[in-house]
Amino acid sequence: MLHKAYSLLFFCFILTFTSSAQNTDSLISPKIQLTFPLIDAPYIGYATRTVNNGQPTAGAILRGYANPSMQQSLALTADLYTAVHYGIQRGVAKYRRIDNEKRWHKKFFNSSIHYLADFVLTYSPLGGGWLHEEYHRGVMTLGKVNSFNGMNKFPIGASTVAVSHVADEDLVRFKASDSKSFIRMQVAGIEGEYLLVDRLQRNNFFYRQSLMFESQYVLTTLNSALYVLVCSQPKIANVETDKMNQKEAEVKVRDFTGLDFNGWAYDLFRPNEPYEARGVHPSGNGIDRYRTTRHLTPDQLTYLNKQGKLQFLNFLSPMMFGVRSLRIGQTGWNGNFAVRHLLTSFGNDISLQVYLMNTQHRAALTYHRYKNFEKGYSAIEGSMIDVPLSLSSKKNLLFTPRVIVGMQPRNQDFMTKRADFLGLVGTRVDLVSKSSKWSPYIDVDAKTSGWVAGNEFLGPRLAGRFGLAVRINN
Template sequence: MRAGVLGIALLVAMNAHAAESPYRLTLQLPLYDSAANKVTGFSPSLLQAQALTQDFYLGSHRLLAEVFSTEQSAIGHPFEYFALLAFDYVSQITPLGMSWLHEEAHRSVLNQYGIRSHNGVYDASLSDSSIPVDEVRDVDLIRLKREHPADFVRLSTAGMEAESQLALNLEKAQFFDRALPRQRFLILLAHLGPISYRTFCDSRSGDHATAEDLATEGPNEMSRDFTGYDCVSYVYDLFRPFEPYEARGPHPSGEGIARYRSRDDLTSTEKNYLRRMSLMGWLNLVDPFLLDFSGWTWGDRRWAATLRHHLTPFGHSLEENIFLKDADRDDAGHLFIVRQYTNQKRTLPGIEWQCFGCQTWKDGMSLDLRAGLWWQPKSLLYASRRWRPGGFLAVQIKQTLNQNTTAFAEVMSKSGGWMADEINLSPATDLRLGLTLQFH
């Protein structure tokens, strides 16, 4: 974390005397989010964690470009790409890196119900095969599953969801906000993380790792991960939302509950579902931003399109993201997201619209909008037969303070339902306040 802060400080210092670049660095400082629930220590909201990780990577990538004097070029120095590969890979297990974001997403589900936890990234090293979210009590997991079964399923999927959303946010920064196009390898890592995780869960290696973890853990429940390998737990609880958590059985040490699930705990139907979700994860690689890409031309517009597949509390969601902007404008545009929500019984649609720079005024004030409609299972559970409409609206007002700084205030209100990056499954209205820093 100290390295990231130092890097951004050095970048700002170099930017003070650098020639203006056709690209710019935009850092988000989400100072307040009413959705954040402080439990212990540093516990950002899910959106705050996303913003911090994006800042960390965009700032560090720009710093490397400054070092190699390529900040005004779409193409980096050959040695710069080696540095980017090394940095993006190693930084995954540092605070603010991608693994940190993954674990903070799990913690955000726990935080909203006052459940204490610890992000294992702060103690991790490159030799670690897995990173836990620990210091979670069995009694809290028992309560969470009993009282909030949909949130309990989402607890297992939140980390992979956050990684996929990071890829989308980086693509938005590059397409709409003139971010330096150095994100290809990081976007690939954001896709391959969940893909490889799903594949590992659906393998004999995953089963062996789960058995070994259960056999070698000691009797202290606070040193255990909250769930083991996410994808298997997701399927297990997706099909058993009302099974008491205690039914997992006693831990081999004789103390507490055996939290971790393997494929041996799944029925043949559940194993087939795990395999299908593993295969569908590869759809996330339908993404032109993995190439040297800034959009296709359509008349006086530029556009792009990607696919995303998310695991949800009620099953899964497949979405098509369509980016659109005027070719001569880099600070405004539209993102349309068409979704198909699927549970055991049916598939129904949803749509989202994000408008950047919808309205601007002469005094430096501008307006961004986000809105969405959906049909999702009423109980947000896999076997639910009843579906209901829902949606959300977010209004963000931005005010320019000086050449580099903009203040923003956003109000977001949603009905009951799942949204990627919004932690509340129940109806909620949240206020976000912060600053945006821009450097050319």
Template sequence: MKAGLLLLALIVTSYAEAAESPYGLTLQLPLYDSAAKQVSGFSPSLMQAHALTQDYYLGSHRLIAELFDSADSEMAHPLEGFALLAFDYVSGITPLGLSWLHEEAHRSVLNQYGIRSHNGVYDASLSDSSIPVDEVTDADLIRLKRDHPADFVRLSTAGMEAESQFALNLEKAEFFDRALPRQRFLILLSHLGPIGYRNFCDSRSGDEATREDLKREGPDELERDFTGYDCVSYVYDLFRPDEAYEARGPHPSGVGIARYRSRDDLTSTEKKYLHRMAIYSWVNLVDPFWFPVNSWQLGDYRWTATLRHHLTPFGHSFEQNIFVKPEDAREGGHLFIARQYTNDKATLPGFEWQCFRCQALGNGRALDLRSALWFQPKDLLYRSKHWKAGGYLALQLQQDIHDHARIFGEIMTKTRGWMADEINLNPATHLRLGVNLRVN
């Protein structure tokens, strides 16, 4: 973590003498989030983890562009492209990188219930085939499954969900905030990670890896990953919300519970569902942001659109994202998201509207708004027959305090329900405060 924070500091100081660019860089410093639960080690909230990872990549990409003297150019220097590819690949297993965000999303689910854990990225190397979230006790997993079955399913899906949302956040930065267009390979990586993961779980290789992991592990439960390969555990617990965690059986070492699931543990119906979710994952590649031309003009507006598929605590969700902004606008615009939530009994709709710099209040003040409405299963479980309306509202007030600095305060409130980048499934209200540093 110290190395990552040192790089962020280097990024900020390196721009003090940088020439002005038609592209901008906004570094988000979310200093306070009431959703953060300091349980063990460094435990940022999910929102803070997203912001730190976005800063890490956007700032590093801008720094690389400055080194190649191309920060004011839409196209990267030929050698810069190789540097970006190398950085995005290697940084995946560094603190603040994409794998770190994946594991912090898992930890955010655990943190909200006071469950200790450790992000294995801090101990990882490029040769590691998988990275654990460890130091979790069987007793805590038993309690979480018993008392919060929807959160227990979400625990398995949170990492893949965070990677997909990270791609969306990069796209919003480029489309609405003039971020330097250097994120194509990173956006593609953010999609290919969950796609590859879902398809690996739905394979013999995944089954064999699970069996080998169980055999290799010793009797210390704190050295084990909390769940093994996420997608199989997601399906297993999605279909078994009332099954006691202990029913997984004893660990081969004779100490503790066999946490990991493979397709051998699934029924034929569950295997088909896992296979269908693996197929649906390819929808996420319907995304023009990893192409050189990624938006189009229609009248006085510029627009683009993407598709997404998420795994949810109650099943899954398809969404259609439409980005719109005035052609002559330097910043701001609107993101419209239509969703279809599906469990075993029904498919019902949801809708979200995000407005960036949607209201200038004068004297350097501006307002951002985010709102959502949905119909989701009342208990957020797969076989629930009863659905309930819910919603979300967030207002963020920004105040310029310098040509390159803006403070912000955000208040958000939500009913019970799932949102891809809000960790609470239960009703929640949170206050967030921070600083945005702007480099032109």
């Protein structure tokens, strides 16, 4: 469920307008890359069973695409934002009527169009709000909990949007069988939104796209941070929840959790409490799903409030404010960085990401600091981007390997000082031809038990994806 911070939309626009480094005097036609993951296994098996009452029939495979994986929904949303901003950029560049206008007039015109587009996309199918809900649904699908994404109704202007048509019995079963995934489910929404920011920033940096995504970065980050923060404010969270309970007499129209972070904090401290212990809904029909600040102890509320304040770490990046690349002296290297704060199945992950690139190499390095209630744990992550291997004068393979090594709380527990090893190794391989913009690719990774952003599975898993990528160079 997505709470919109309407009062700060104007602030977002002004911030984007004044800080963007986009040169509107010489707008360029950027290079773009779009990705279409067609098959994601073994996730597709879970989706097939979820939409077909547990039966993995051949006819249900196609219907399983109604529940896309995290990687599929992220790719579709990133593609949409990229295509829209690419189209706007090309359109403004060709709009000769503003050639003689003052520079700030051009900048205002350009920023206004981008900001309006990002605002509309937030409420659109395949947009940022849709991605938020699909990340919830991706985890729910692993628990065979079927649902409906309310963003598919294009609810522009709505303050809350539900993942609805969820049965109480499914939530009871899901928490009893996999409480850690149940906890993660409730915060997966903003995980998806921050990964969208990360994907757009990476592509802008590594492919030198020069697309004006800053309004999307600021709007998404501010909205997400405020959403977490207001969940600890009784005058907002409790009033909003009471309103929802009053108008939602039917179980099928209710959201799966209400305000995401009240439910997350409640279950984080109570992983073994049966879901049905929440009691009866105020209407007398079904389980009382939604948690408020009244259901949290003072210490638990303090913890939630702290996480809301830490969310503002996500603003710590030059890329948020239009600085898309930083020259590193006379080394020939360019770089950039971003700080992320994500909520997890065991607490949080605060990370520092560094992007590096020269004429021959592209690399991303990340230091993760995972934290539960008792202790911090560390991990490092590294990846190379599009390492070429020539097959012929017209065809190349592009390798994008990725490795994560570190420690996380044992069994994803919130209240432990013990650790488990976390490891992930994977690579994506694209077959690129000079004669075609389209490139088939495969993406394979294997992981130990543990939380990895953008990966639905908390247990050990070997997964693979096949899809098509399109590269447009102007």
